Amino acid sequence: MSRDAKAGLSTKRLNEALLRPGDIVLTTTKSAVSSAIRRATRSDISHAMVYVEDRSVIDATDEGVQARNTQRLMIEEACPVHVLRLRTGISAEQLAAVRTFLRGHIGTRYSKKEAVLAGLGGAQSWTRQQFCSRLVAQSFQAAGIQLVSDANYCSPADLKASPYLEAIPNATLPMPAEEAAVWDGRVDVPQLMRDAINALLSGARSRNASIETFDDLHAHLIAHPDQDEEMCLLLDISGYLSVWQIEKEKNPWQYDLALMDAAPTEEIAEYCWSVLANEDGSPNRYIINRGAYSLLARRHGLNFFARMADLYEHLATLHRQRVSVAADWLEAHGHLHVEQPTVLLPHSAAWFAALEVWEPAQAMMTRRVIQMTGRTDVCSVCGDDPATDYRLADGYRPAGGVDTLRLCDDCLRIRRARGEPFVVLAPSDDRARPDAP
Numbered sequence: 001m002s003r004d005a006k007a008g009l010s011t012k013r014l015n016e017a018l019l020r021p022g023d024i025v026l027t028t029t030k031s032a033v034s035s036a037i038r039r040a041t042r043s044d045i046s047h048a049m050v051y052v053e054d055r056s057v058i059d060a061t062d063e064g065v066q067a068r069n070t071q072r073l074m075i076e077e078a079c080p081v082h083v084l085r086l087r088t089g090i091s092a093e094q095l096a097a098v099r100t101f102l103r104g105h106i107g108t109r110y111s112k113k114e115a116v117l118a119g120l121g122g123a124q125s126w127t128r129q130q131f132c133s134r135l136v137a138q139s140f141q142a143a144g145i146q147l148v149s150d151a152n153y154c155s156p157a158d159l160k161a162s163p164y165l166e167a168i169p170n171a172t173l174p175m176p177a178e179e180a181a182v183w184d185g186r187v188d189v190p191q192l193m194r195d196a197i198n199a200l201l202s203g204a205r206s207r208n209a210s211i212e213t214f215d216d217l218h219a220h221l222i223a224h225p226d227q228d229e230e231m232c233l234l235l236d237i238s239g240y241l242s243v244w245q246i247e248k249e250k251n252p253w254q255y256d257l258a259l260m261d262a263a264p265t266e267e268i269a270e271y272c273w274s275v276l277a278n279e280d281g282s283p284n285r286y287i288i289n290r291g292a293y294s295l296l297a298r299r300h301g302l303n304f305f306a307r308m309a310d311l312y313e314h315l316a317t318l319h320r321q322r323v324s325v326a327a328d329w330l331e332a333h334g335h336l337h338v339e340q341p342t343v344l345l346p347h348s349a350a351w352f353a354a355l356e357v358w359e360p361a362q363a364m365m366t367r368r369v370i371q372m373t374g375r376t377d378v379c380s381v382c383g384d385d386p387a388t389d390y391r392l393a394d395g396y397r398p399a400g401g402v403d404t405l406r407l408c409d410d411c412l413r414i415r416r417a418r419g420e421p422f423v424v425l426a427p428s429d430d431r432a433r434p435d436a437p
Contacts, residue, residue, distance in 0.1 A: 010077035012172040022090040023051040026082040040119035043157035044080045048132045054277045058102040060130040065108040066194045083171035097143035108212045122153030199238035272326035283357045286316035316399035346406035358400030379408040390422035
């Protein structure tokens, strides 16, 4: 149980119904460190974080830059909380840039020294490490939004005073002791993931002390391919590859409609809507990461990248299953009408857009084939004709949604021999428009 719950103190939590992705959350605690920050900055707050999606924030603490579940953020009733939002609103492109910056810095170490300097007015130089308000300010700066005069050295108080932000009222709700106890009694999977990330990156830093992020680790491994086996061992011992198993075992109902039906209706409805709230039609981070790692694996032939590609393909599949089950439950209970997904016609603009994220190497190869032949009605793989449109059989379709190819007879035989059961794309299938690539 949390320290506050054990002490019988009244706690509160963020009001999820009011929060939007891109909101900045300012908080504090009664700890000595927080008190010192508040005194130095003459403010009532000492910490800053960004709400990135439903029930999730990213911040920088002594654990480094990490994601957290907002349902576990138990705040003492007496401690101020401010939720700030851009006065002009945040566009989809700006939000994507903020999220990309934050997620790209996951695992970056915390700089206590620079956090102190920020409270004292800053300095002329800075490192790539992070502290809470720098992370927030720099993430918005990456989206072209200058919240404060110096994004490298700023305090939570500076963010609170930004003229570009406005406060959102009623940002918190009381958290009953019973609710706090429930969360305290559950396995904290996000914490397990934070531990795994830090263990993996700490191990890599024993080889290269300048590594802060996963991108740094990738660059190091490309420069030192002889360390591939060592980095793969770090993947295993850190637990990074297996946290998803704990999550699935903890919440099997999220993947099974029958189990979901056995749970309290009101709680399940709230969960299902929260799952769909994060779906904006763009590729999710699992699909994006899978595509990036598959391209790295193809280019560099390293097992580390191949294993990461496999991991994110599996995570993308699990994510799609959660979304599908949530949507099916809402539809079955009359809350939602679910439309059947559009089948992507090979070589259409929509097909290329999806394939470039999921399997960028295949997309580049097919574009090259079309450019060389000057035709779009040829085989996606070799450029031969005649070619027919095929789709993977149900149960074999990838989570990225690209399950169609235009294949000649020879390439079809090769694909089927590799265990890919392609079937002719039926004329009755709901297809995407056959736009030019």
